[in-house]
Amino acid sequence: MEAKKFYTLEEIEDKYIGEKGTPKRDAYEEELNSFLIGEAIKQARQSKNLTQEELGNLIGVQRAQISRIENGKNLTFSTIARVFKAMGISAKLEIGSMGKVALW
Template sequence: MMTNEELERKGCTPIEDLIAEDFGEVGTPERDEFERGCEAFIIGERLKAERLKAGMTQEQLAAKIGTKKSYISRIENGHADIQLSTLFKIFQGLGRKISFTIM
């Protein structure tokens, strides 16, 4: 991975600078909202990958855990505020376990 100095020498703007320009500095409300959206996107993408690996459709997964296909779709697209208990239930339905790291 290139350092910020190497990027600047090549005429590139570091990604952190671009994010700060569009969403504010770390710790601002706008940046916090952006970062939450990123986390939701990452969780959704991971769910989709695990669901596909399990060979299940959104409808099959929803039926298995007692929810609606539209809810699975919203999670996979990063548009749902999901409770931890539901997240554990979804991945359990896929035969997977999840864990979190607090940083």
């Protein structure tokens, strides 16, 4: 019986999407990260029992814009900060020698 070869996710991504540092892989990772941020925003909104329209009212945009944000579109740092602030979510980063930094 022939032994099966198992591949890591990174090996599959390298083969089918491109190796790290290539334009195609960079675009894929950027899109994936945007999707994951949008999904996190959606889950946070739902955990606070807010509709898209209610969140939109809190940050001054239409419901359709919240939908785009949750789908990983039109994401900027300033948009993410506004959404998190409106929902009362703090953001803290650990940045090398600076230690922990609160973004707001």
